Amino acid sequence: MTTHLKKRPRLENLSVNHLDELPDDLVISILRKLSSSASSPADFLNILVTCKRLNRLGLHPLVLSRVGTQTLAVTAEKWSVSSHRFLKLCVNAGNVDACYTLGMIRFYCLKNPVSGASLMARAAIKSHAQALYSLSVIQFNGSGGNKSDKNLRAGVALCARSAYLGHVDALRELGHCLQDGYGVSRDVAEGRRLLIQANARELAGYLSLKPGTDLNGGCLPVQEIHPVNRFLKDWFDSGRVVLAEELRMCSHGGCGRPETRSHEFRRCSVCGKVNYCSRGCQALDWRAKHKMECAPLDLWVPAAIEVGDVDAVDVENHAPR
Structure with a gap:
């Protein structure tokens, strides 16, 4: 005696591509x-x-x-x-x-x-805030050209627009420009107000974090790295492109910008060992690690700084430890 198994219907006849x-x-x-x-x-x-x-x-x-x-x-x-x-x-x-x-x-x-x-x-x-700030850094440093290509007034204008759109690094950069009279008429009180505002915005970002967020040993969290800055850092760290011997990278680990000419970036005026493309990178690196490493040089040779067009930059928040 034979039994006949029921044949299963062909799935292809029942399947329907609803996407179509x-x-x-x-x-x-x-x-x-x-x-x-x-x-x-x-x-x-x-x-x-x-x-x-x-x-x-x-x-x-x-x-x-x-x-x-x-x-x-x-x-x-x-x-x-x-x-x-x-x-x-x-x-x-x-x-x-x-x-x-x-x-x-x-x-x-x-x-x-x-x-x-x-x-x-x-x-x-x-009105892309990061693009405005990046262009201001290029104008301040004369990146891609000679020292004579620096345009401080254009850098301040771009920085002010970026700060207006909420870019914290641009706000801090603008505050320092006003305090120092760098590319704009000096206004110490207004510059200080902008620096306080930048710190307040960072503090607000800290307060909005969920409990248990890793602060990496600092009093404030390390700022999230933009994907394109991570790309720049990995690009040069990988050895895919080798910088000329006299060119340096910005010392802030979350930046990735290289010098486009010798002595383009400014260095710390206390230790002379680190270089920054901007005040924003300087402040972030100071908070993240440099405040634990910075120490005055015992022997300071002015000629070592004055070669080319390099400038020394004061590091904010320097205090006796």
Whole structure:
């Protein structure tokens, strides 16, 4: 006696791809939300390789214009022609974060300062606070050119705009400029007020942290590193590009900016061992580690500082320990 097993229905006949039923406008809206909130490039790029339709719609200008900072956070280790092309697509779509990211990479890593500064300017025109501050650092230092290319008034103007948009480092930089009369008429009281305001904003950020947050031994948490600054640091630390012997990196570990000419950055006026591209980096590095390492030099040779166009910079908060 034989028994007949019931045949299972073919799954392919019952499976329905509901994605095909969704209109393009709705899929684009979903992808825009995903691209702006993804926590890493892989979260978004994995969608692009799912199928041809998602790849086509994922590269739509409406989607690329909303790609967020973390989605653009390509690492130096994974930098390639494809990642460069993706950033350019985002730039062409009008993404200001992409303009800033690719601008920084081209200016400092790919040795194309003209194109890099132009891209950062595009972001700055759209009131991108970090782009404004980065351009102010370039103007203060004359980066990409000679010492005569420094434009202190332009640096102050860019810094003021960035500070107005809430950039704490720009606020501190502007405060020091006013205190010292650097590129602007001296106003000690207003400069001090801005420095206090910058410290208050950092304190407010500390108070908003959840209990148990690691402060790395400091009284305030270390500021989160922007992905493009991490890219710059990893790019030069990896040995992918070797700086000329006379060029130095900014001593703040969260910056990654290199000198574009000899003695471009200023050094600590107390120990003379560290170099900073800006007051913002100086203050952050002081709080993070340099206050534990800084000590006056026993033998101070003025000629060692006066070579080239290097300046000494006073480190704030120096006090007897």
